[in-house]
Amino acid sequence: MRSWLILLGGLLLWAVHFFLLYGIGEFGGSGPAARLAIGLISIACLAIITILLVRLARQPREDALSGWGAYLGRAGLLLGALGVVWQTLPVLLAQ
Amino acid sequence: MRSETGFDPALYDRFPTKGGRPKGEEEELRRIWCKPKGWEYLTVVNNNYVGIYYLGTAFLFFLMAGVLALLMRAQLAAPMLEILPQGTYNQVFTMHGTVMMFLFAVPAVEAAGVLLLPQMLAARDLPFPRLSAYAFWAYAVGGLCFFASIFVGLAPDGGWFMYPPLTSKAFSPGINTDFWLLGIGFIEISAIAGAIEIIVGVLRTRAPGMSLDKMPIFAWSMLVFAVMIVIAFPSIILGTLLLEIERAFNWPFFDATRGGDPMLWEHLFWFFGHPEVYIIFLPAAGMMSMIVAAVAREELVGYRLIVLAMLATGFISFGVWAHHMFATGMPPMTTGFFSAASMAVSVPAGLQVFSWIATLAIGKRSFNAPGLFVLGSIVIFVTGGLTGVMVAMVPFDWQAHDSYFIVAHLHYVLIGGMVFPLFAAFYYWIPMVSRRALSEPLAKWVFGLMFSGMNIAFLPMHLAGLQGMPRRIYTYLPGQGLELPNLISTIGAFMLAAGVLLFLVDLARNFRLAPGGGNAGNVYDGGTLEWLPSELYSTRSIPVVRSREPLRDDPKLADDVAAGRYFLPGSATGLRETIVTSPLLAEPQYLQIMPGPSAWPFAAAVFTAGFFLALTVQAYMFGWVSGVLAVACVLRWLWETDRPVEQAEVDIGAGIMVPTYVTGPSSHGWWAMVILLVVMAMIFIMALFSLAFLWSNQPGFWTPPPKIGAALPVALLYGTALVAALAARRLLPRGAGGSAGLLLFSVLAAGVALWLDWSSWRASGLVSEASGQGATIYALQALQAFATGTGLLMAAFCAARALRGLVSLPRNNSVDLTMLFLAYTAVQGLVAALFGRAFGMP
Numbered sequence: 021m022r023s024w025l026i027l028l029g030g031l032l033l034w035a036v037h038f039f040l041l042y043g044i045g046e047f048g049g050s051g052p053a054a055r056l057a058i059g060l061i062s063i064a065c066l067a068i069i070t071i072l073l074v075r076l077a078r079q080p081r082e083d084a085l086s087g088w089g090a091y092l093g094r095a096g097l098l099l100g101a102l103g104v105v106w107q108t109l110p111v112l113l114a115q
Numbered sequence: 116m117r118s119e120t121g122f123d124p125a126l127y128d129r130f131p132t133k134g135g136r137p138k139g140e141e142e143e144l145r146r147i148w149c150k151p152k153g154w155e156y157l158t159v160v161n162n163n164y165v166g167i168y169y170l171g172t173a174f175l176f177f178l179m180a181g182v183l184a185l186l187m188r189a190q191l192a193a194p195m196l197e198i199l200p201q202g203t204y205n206q207v208f209t210m211h212g213t214v215m216m217f218l219f220a221v222p223a224v225e226a227a228g229v230l231l232l233p234q235m236l237a238a239r240d241l242p243f244p245r246l247s248a249y250a251f252w253a254y255a256v257g258g259l260c261f262f263a264s265i266f267v268g269l270a271p272d273g274g275w276f277m278y279p280p281l282t283s284k285a286f287s288p289g290i291n292t293d294f295w296l297l298g299i300g301f302i303e304i305s306a307i308a309g310a311i312e313i314i315v316g317v318l319r320t321r322a323p324g325m326s327l328d329k330m331p332i333f334a335w336s337m338l339v340f341a342v343m344i345v346i347a348f349p350s351i352i353l354g355t356l357l358l359e360i361e362r363a364f365n366w367p368f369f370d371a372t373r374g375g376d377p378m379l380w381e382h383l384f385w386f387f388g389h390p391e392v393y394i395i396f397l398p399a400a401g402m403m404s405m406i407v408a409a410v411a412r413e414e415l416v417g418y419r420l421i422v423l424a425m426l427a428t429g430f431i432s433f434g435v436w437a438h439h440m441f442a443t444g445m446p447p448m449t450t451g452f453f454s455a456a457s458m459a460v461s462v463p464a465g466l467q468v469f470s471w472i473a474t475l476a477i478g479k480r481s482f483n484a485p486g487l488f489v490l491g492s493i494v495i496f497v498t499g500g501l502t503g504v505m506v507a508m509v510p511f512d513w514q515a516h517d518s519y520f521i522v523a524h525l526h527y528v529l530i531g532g533m534v535f536p537l538f539a540a541f542y543y544w545i546p547m548v549s550r551r552a553l554s555e556p557l558a559k560w561v562f563g564l565m566f567s568g569m570n571i572a573f574l575p576m577h578l579a580g581l582q583g584m585p586r587r588i589y590t591y592l593p594g595q596g597l598e599l600p601n602l603i604s605t606i607g608a609f610m611l612a613a614g615v616l617l618f619l620v621d622l623a624r625n626f627r628l629a630p631g632g633g634n635a636g637n638v639y640d641g642g643t644l645e646w647l648p649s650e651l652y653s654t655r656s657i658p659v660v661r662s663r664e665p666l667r668d669d670p671k672l673a674d675d676v677a678a679g680r681y682f683l684p685g686s687a688t689g690l691r692e693t694i695v696t697s698p699l700l701a702e703p704q705y706l707q708i709m710p711g712p713s714a715w716p717f718a719a720a721v722f723t724a725g726f727f728l729a730l731t732v733q734a735y736m737f738g739w740v741s742g743v744l745a746v747a748c749v750l751r752w753l754w755e756t757d758r759p760v761e762q763a764e765v766d767i768g769a770g771i772m773v774p775t776y777v778t779g780p781s782s783h784g785w786w787a788m789v790i791l792l793v794v795m796a797m798i799f800i801m802a803l804f805s806l807a808f809l810w811s812n813q814p815g816f817w818t819p820p821p822k823i824g825a826a827l828p829v830a831l832l833y834g835t836a837l838v839a840a841l842a843a844r845r846l847l848p849r850g851a852g853g854s855a856g857l858l859l860f861s862v863l864a865a866g867v868a869l870w871l872d873w874s875s876w877r878a879s880g881l882v883s884e885a886s887g888q889g890a891t892i893y894a895l896q897a898l899q900a901f902a903t904g905t906g907l908l909m910a911a912f913c914a915a916r917a918l919r920g921l922v923s924l925p926r927n928n929s930v931d932l933t934m935l936f937l938a939y940t941a942v943q944g945l946v947a948a949l950f951g952r953a954f955g956m957p
Binding site: 091 | 117129419422423427431433446448451458462553700807808
C-alpha cells in the first residue's frame with residue numbers, strides 16, 4: 021500500500037482537491053466563505069505535497085523499483101502541485 | 116535487494132536450468148490445454164480463443180456501425196434528400212454512436228487485453244478464464260440481439276446519451292428507449308467482468324521478476340483502463356437503472372415537476388461518458404507505445420513519464436465530465452473548474468505524443484503497415500486534441516456546442532486515438548495469431564484510403580459546424596453554404612469505408628488462425644514476451660524477466676523458454692495452472708489451479724442476455740425465469756471451483772516450492788472481490804450524490820426525514836451483521852457448519868435492519884412516486900435489498916458447500932469472500948440509513 025501511495029500520492033491529492041472544490045462549488049455556492057475555504061484547501065494540499073516531496077527525497081533507495089517509484093512519485097507530486105494551482109486559478113481570477 | 120514476500124531473489128539465478136526435461140512433459144501440457152472440437156468451441160475458456168472471438172465480434176460491430184454511418188452520410192450528401200425518413204435517421208445516429216462506443220470501442224480494447232496480456236506477461240491464461248468467457252458471451256449474444264432492434268424499427272432514438280426528458284415516458288412512450296437502457300445493462304456487466312479479470316491478471320500473474328518498472332507499457336495502459344472502468348461504469352449503471360425505474364414505475368428522478376432534475380442524468384451520464392473517451396484511448400495509446408518502439412527499433416523514449424502520463428490521464432479524466440454541460444447554465448465558478456481540468460488533461464496526452472515523436476525521430480523507423488497507421492494516428496489525434504483544447508474554453512464551446520464542429524472534433528479524437536492505433540495493432544500482432552502476416556503492399560492502400568478518407572470526411576465538418584449546421588439533423592435546406600462541405604464529407608466517408616473493405620479483403624486472403632502454434636512469428640521484431648514461441652498453454656516455461664524488452668536483451672531466451680528451462684516447464688498437478696506473483700516485484704507466491712472449459716459460463720451469459728432483453732420487450736415471466744436460470748448457472752460453475760488439490764506444495768522449477776491453495780488478502784479471489792466491492796461502492800456513492808444533488812437543487816420538494824434517533828436500532832442491527840460476518844471467518848477453524856450459520860445470521864440481521872429502515876421511511880409518509888427525494892431514498896433501499904439478496908445467496912452457497920464437506924479448514928476462499936461481501940453490505944446499509952436522514956433534517 022505504501023508503494024502505491026508513493027506512486028499515486030500527487031495525483032490522489034489533485035483528485036481530493038478537485039472534488040472538494042467541486043463539492044463547494046456545487047453545494048456551497050461561490051460567496052466569500054466558499055472562496056476562503058477553497059483557498060485554505062489549496063494551501064493545505066500544496067503544503068502536504070511539499071512535505072511528501074521532502075520525505076520522498078530523504079527516503080533510501082533499496083532497489084531499482086523503489087528508485088523508479090520515487091521518481092514517478094516526485095513527478096506525480098509536481099504534476100499534482102501544478103494541477104492544484106491550475107484548478108484554483110478560476111477562483112482567484114473570477115470577478 | 117529487498118523482497119516483497121520473503122522470496123529470495125537469488126533463486127532466480129538457478130534459471131535457465133541445465134540439462135534436459137523429462138520425456139512426455141510437453142505432451143502432457145498439450146493434453147491438458149487441448150484444442151476444442153465441435154461444440155466445445157462454445158464452451159472454450161482459453162484466452163487464445165475467447166480473445167479472438169471477442170475481437171472478431173467487436174470488429175463485426177465496428178463494420179455494422181460503419182454501415183449505419185454510411186447511411187447517414189448518404190442522407191446528408193445533398194439537401195432535402197429522403198433516403199432515410201426522419202424517425203429512422205434518429206434511430207440510425209443513436210445506434211451508430213451507441214454501437215461504436217459500447218459494442219465496439221470498449222469491447223475491442225478489452226478483447227485485445229484478453230488476447231495479448233497472458234502472452235505478454237507469460238501467464239498460462241488470465242486468472243478467471245470462465246469469467247472472460249462469460250463476459251464475452253453476454254456481450255456477443257446480448258449485443259447482437261440489441262443491434263437487431265434496428266431491423267424492426269425498435270432501436271433507441273434519443274441519441275447515445277439518452278437525455279431525459281426526451282427519453283422519459285412522456286416523450287418516448289415506446290420501448291425503443293428501454294432497449295437502450297436495458298440493452299446497455301449486460302454490456303456494462305460484461306465490461307466490468309473483463310476489467311476485474313484484467314486488473315487481477317496484470318497485478319498478479321506477471322512472469323517472475325517482471326516488477327512494475329519492467330512491465331510492458333501496454334500492460335500499464337490496460338491496468339489504468341480497467342481501473343477507470345471500475346470507477347466510471349458504476350455511474351452509468353446507476354443512471355440507466357434510475358431512468359428505467361422512472362419509466363417503468365414512475366419514480367421521478369429526472370422529472371423537474373416532481374422534485375427530480377434532468378441535470379442529474381447529465382452528471383451521471385458524463386461522469387461515465389467523458390472518462391469513457393480515455394478508457395478507449397489509453398489501451399490504444401499503450402498499443403501505440405509498443406508499436407512505436409518496435410517500428411523505430413528503439414527503446415521507448417520516456418517510459419517512466421509515459422506511465423505517469425497514463426496515471427495522470429486516468430485521474431484528470433474524472434475531473435472533466437461537466438465540460439459537456441457548459442451550455443446548461445452551471446455556476447460560473449464550477450464551470451471554471453471543469454474548463455481548467457479540460458485543458459489540463461491535454462498535458463499527459465501531449466506527453467505521450469511527444470514521446471512517440473521522439474522515439475520515431477531517434478530510431479531507425481520504417482514505414483511498414485503498423486508504422487504508417489501509427490503516424491496517421493498521431494496526426495489525426497493531435498488535430499482532434501487541438502480542437503479539444505478549443506472547446507475546453509467556455510466561450511468557444513458556447514458557439515460550437517451541438518454543432519458539426521463537435522462531430523468533427525470527437526471523430527478526430529476517437530479515430531485518431533483508437534481506430535488507427537487498433538489497425539496498427541491488427542497489422543502488428545496478427546502474425547502472433549495467424550499463420551501468415553497481412554499484406555504490406557495492400558496495407559499501404561488500406562492506409563491511404565483510410566487516412567485520406569477520414570480527413571476528407573471530417574475536416575469539412577469543422578467548417579459546416581462553424582457555419583451553423585447543428586448535430587443530429589436528418590436534412591438541411593439548400594442555399595446555406597452547407598451543400599459542398601456535406602458532399603465532400605460523404606465522399607470521404609465512402610473512401611474511408613473502401614479502405615476498411617480492402618482490409619477485409621486482406622484478412623480473407625491472409626488471416627489464417629493458428630491458436631495452437633505455427634504462427635507467422637515476430638515479423639516486426641518486437642522485444643516483449645508475446646513473441647516467445649507459444650501454444651495453447653502459452654509459453655512452454657515461464658521465464659524470469661530481467662529487463663523491459665527481454666527478447667532483445669537475451670537472444671537465447673526464446674530457446675531456453677521453449678526447452679523448458681524456466682518456471683513451470685510442465686504441469687505440476689496434472690491440471691491447468693499458472694503462477695500467481697506479488698503485485699510490485701512479481702515474486703512467485705503460489706500456484707493457481709485454473710478452471711477448464713465449461714458450458715455453464717456460456718449458459719449463464721445466454722440467460723443473462725435473455726433476462727435483460729425479455730424485460731425490454733415486457734415478456735416479464737420469461738425475463739425472470741431467465742434471470743433465475745442465469746444465477747443458477749453461475750452457482751453451478753462456481754460449485755466446481757475453490758477446491759484444494761492433493762499436493763499442498765509443488766515444485767514450480769529448479770526446486771522452488773510454492774503452495775497450491777492460498778486464502779486471505781494474498782489470494783487472487785480476494786483481490787477480485789475487493790474490486791467488485793469497489794464497483795458496488797461506486798454505484799452507492801453515485802446514488803448518495805444523486806440524493807445530495809436533488810436536495811441541493813430541488814429544496815422545495817424536500818420533506819423532513821424520520822428522526823435520526825430512529826436509526827439507532829437500524830445501526831445496531833447493521834453493526835451486528837458486520838460483527839457476525841467477521842466472526843464467521845474467525846470461527847472457521849472450529850468447523851464449517853458454525854461459520855456458515857454465522858454468515859446466514861449476518862444476512863438475517865442485515866435484512867431486519869433494512870426492513871426497519873424501510874418501515875420508518877414509510878411511516879414518515881415519504882412516497883417513491885411523489886418526489887425526487889422519495890424516489891432516491893427508496894432507490895437506496897433497493898440497492899441495499901439487492902446487496903442483501905446477493906449476500907443471502909452467497910451465504911446459502913457456503914452453507915450448501917459446508918453440508919457437502921467442500922469447505923476447507925482452517926481457511927476457505929468461499930467463506931472469505933462471502934465474509935467480505937456481507938461486511939460491505941452491513942457498512943453500506945448503515946451509511947444509507949444515516950445519509951438519507953442527514954439531508955433535510957429540520
